Amino acid sequence: LSPTRASSATWASCWPDSPPGRGSLSRMVVAIDGPAGAGKSTVARALARALGFIYLDSGAMYRAVGLMTLRQGGAASERAEELELQIGERVLANGEDVTEAIRAPDVSEAASKVATNPGVRAALVKKQRELLSDGDWVVEGRDIGTVVAPEAAVKVFLTASPEERARRRADELGTDVDTVLRDQALRDAQDTAREHSPLAVAPGAVELDTDGLTVEQVVERIARLVEASR
Ligand code: CDP
Secondary structure: OOOOOOOOOOHHHHOOOOOOOOOEOOEEEEEEEOOOOOOHHHHHHHHHHHHOOEEEEHHHHHHHHHHHHHHHOOOHHHHHHHOOEEEOOOEEEOOEEOOOHHHOHHHHHHHHHHOOOHHHHHHHHHHHHHHHOOEEEEEEEOOHHHHHOOOOOEEEEEEOOHHHHHHHHHHHHOOOHHHHHHHHHHHHHHHHHOOOOOOOOOOOOEEEEOOOOOHHHHHHHHHHHHHHHO
């Protein structure tokens, strides 16, 4: 071993026994990306609880910007920049509890629309990176493994067939599957085709098809990946 190290070496790489894939010694990020209805929220929340990590739903941030833009109009990027968010069990946007309001179908569509705006993305990615700079996190979204935290120790891309995803979402919302399937196809197309940070499998991500798997089975598989990366 050479006693001198390249000046660009990070702290993590200076310690011979530091686990690979960790961005720093003090934090660990598990990134879970995938399309609507793939089970990200349920799985990410359960995984965070099992690991004792903090859970972040980045989609709630885009939804909050979508809601504020629907209500107030104007530039979505301005709505994003001025947004004061508190995300925990409840989602507070500018002091107002919007936990239920952001789940409405018109807000899903508005979120997907504002998410195509590079100014909105820059503002929210900045907030997300600030949060993730400390602590252990399970983060779900569309661009966590590709853009927000490409150094994440574990990256997972959750999928399921469109029919299965629509069935799950229809159960959640109490609406009919055909309507959900139509809205979902539109949002999938928008999220995948957009120019900025489209939904894509990150390099190094493990693709997990959740069709026919229970939540527990999916959580267990990801927990094993986390164990292996420590
Ligand atoms: O829960 P669901 O998968 O239906 O959507 P979500 O995660 O709440 O995200 C709502 C919308 O925000 C998505 O359709 C994306 O357009 C956008 N989004 C994004 O662009 N990047 C993220 N990291 C998270 C969400």
